[in-house]
Amino acid sequence: MSANDGATMASSRQFVLEKESELRVEVGPEATLRLRLTAGAAEVFGAELPPEKWITVPAFQNIAIFTWKGATIELDGISEVEYVADETPMVSYVNVHAILDGRRTRARTGNSQGPRTIVVGPTDSGKSSLCRMLLNWACKRSWKPTLVDLDIGQGSISMPGCIAASSVEMPMDAFWEIPTEMPVVYFYGHTSASANVELYKVLMKELAQTLEKRFSCISEYEVAGMVINTMGWTDGLGYELLLQAINIFNADVVLVLGQEKLFSMLKDVLKSKPHVDIVKLHKSEGVVLRNQKVRQMSRSYRIREYFYGLNNDLSPYSLSMNFGDISVFRIGGPQAPRSALPIGAEPLSDPTRAVIVNINYDLVHAILAISYAKESDQILSSNIAGFLYVAEIDFESKRITFLAPCPAELPSKLLVMGTLKWSEN
Structure with missing residues (x-):
């Protein structure tokens, strides 16, 4: 069947896939699409599709339905692009899995x-x-690998703007729902590492130390190892942060996707570490390049998903509190107030210092992290309990209204803000 790229097809249609081929589908921001496996066996990024069961594909999803031995897929609804490809890098990806196994x-x-x-x-x-595939294939072999997410732009474990990790104990579903009980989440607060490079480094180290402690207590996590997802900033300072991540997490397998120059640079700089294997892999031709607007829309959708659920099936709770009931902090501020400095001297900025924020209109539409810290100097080293959305501020009554995912009492009164904002409208 030929490709559909008009975003108009809405009737039910079937695709018969030959062995080691895949159906590539791109779903837009407003599109609604369902799919089901009607014959054979197929998977989406390593997650097997259940037979004869309709599955709704969320907005902004670009998926590849791959079959090793042949399958028939039925689509119903609207997609932006759909076509069958018989050239895929899946064999090389599964070979990597076999070596890791x-x-x-x-x-x-x-x-x-x-x-x-x-x-x-x-x-x-x-x-x-690729991370999803490696994790799902490992789980099918009864391993419990740990996903480490350093990509603050989108956020696969938690909210965008976070550095996080979670053990993955069973295969994820096709659309990145991670079955997790104990995620470790640190709030960076921005969607670009350049906003506060020192903070990004500190949080990577905090996360690595936390995982080392967990591995020392739970041997099945240690032997299953990690799969670490990184951001797409690979030159200049981004390259330096990549090298730091390799060192901080003691990575011993580096998979380089689709960039010859980066592969060559890493091979050269890591040659003094013979225990580190660097492997060059082809990227899938089905990977879709997204512009800045699409990225922002996808990020907004991800934040909305936190409060309303993947399929809009959750009802968030409205929470109103007095200004005095909470303390809002920002990471990164002057080391000393101007009043304590010599006349004319400018205060030096400390990128990892927690600074109290006076409640003002800048907070409206902000995403705030709820820290487990008891004191402000513990914020950097403390896990995040969850997130709030600032819906409204009433300065007359000195009350602030939040959107919360559940009605429970806040586990902490210490809240952390960055530059992450969202609007329900």
């Missing part, structure tokens, strides 16, 4: 550290998709 087996036998795999490459090279 062997290393996990040896780690379990020798009671040692499992593979720590970091996936690097430019924006829109398929890093998140």
